[in-house]
Amino acid sequence: NDNNGNVSVKAQANKAEDVLPGVMMVNTMNRIWAADGKGVNGDGKGVNDTQSPNAGIAFLSRAVDDSYVSRGDAVRTINSAALIGVAAGLKASTIQASDTANRALQDHLSLTSSVNQKGAMSLHKEGADLWVNLLYRNNESGGISAAGFNADYENNFGGIIVGSDYTWKDAGNGSFRVGGALNFGQGDSKSRGDFNYTKNDYDSYGISLYGGWNNKNTNIVVDVGYLKADNELKQNGSSIMGGDLKADVDTTV
Secondary structure: OOOOOOOOOOOOOOHHHOOOOOOOHHHHHHHHOOOOOOOOOOOOOOOOOOOOOOOHHHHHHHHHOOOOHHHHHHHHHHHHHHHHHHHHOOOHHHHHHHHHHHHHHHHHHHHHOEEEEOOOOOOOEEEEEEEEEEEEEEEEEOOOOOOOOOEEEEEEEEEEEEEEEEEEOOOOOOOEEEEEEEEEEEEEEEEEEOOOOOEEEEEEEEEEEEEEEOOOOOOOOOOEEEEEEEEEEEEEEOHOOOOOOOEEEEEEO
């Protein structure tokens, strides 16, 4: 307050971790609000704006504005967005797609399909062989936990694996087999719980090289593979927050 009656007010932004305990992305938020003393542009000025053309800044600005999101729901809204991949079971669905293809491959190389197992029906004789198998996996699990949030997860996956190999006898009573296989699949995973409802629609593509040797009831197999999944994630969001959150993510295993 000066002699002319002018009043000056100085405001200082509080750090995100102090205002919203448990919230993620604190470094990003502190830069947007210049709570780190520097800000996004290094000039010490905040750029928070609920109408910002930058979707990330607009989302975070609205998430901490009581006129958009209640204070009690702010942490869940921000953390759900930050952990959209976890909420959708992204890693688990990719691993399960790979595991489903691997199981089909192991069944193909198992003793039950060996010409050398006594008393078993022969499925694959010497020479070249072309084989195909359908893939399916349905899995439900609980206990997804991150940042203090918990959720249940469901994954459905279906596809096909096609392979070709060659089998020949060794000098004794055993036989060798080498070959390769391609697999293709589609699936969806979704979760419910503390996170905002999140779904993942994905396509997967994989390749495997394998080999084996067996002699009567002895069977040794080895395989190496690669799988890639194209994931389209969508998380429910209110229209006032800009609508649903979407992300495209590639995963490999």
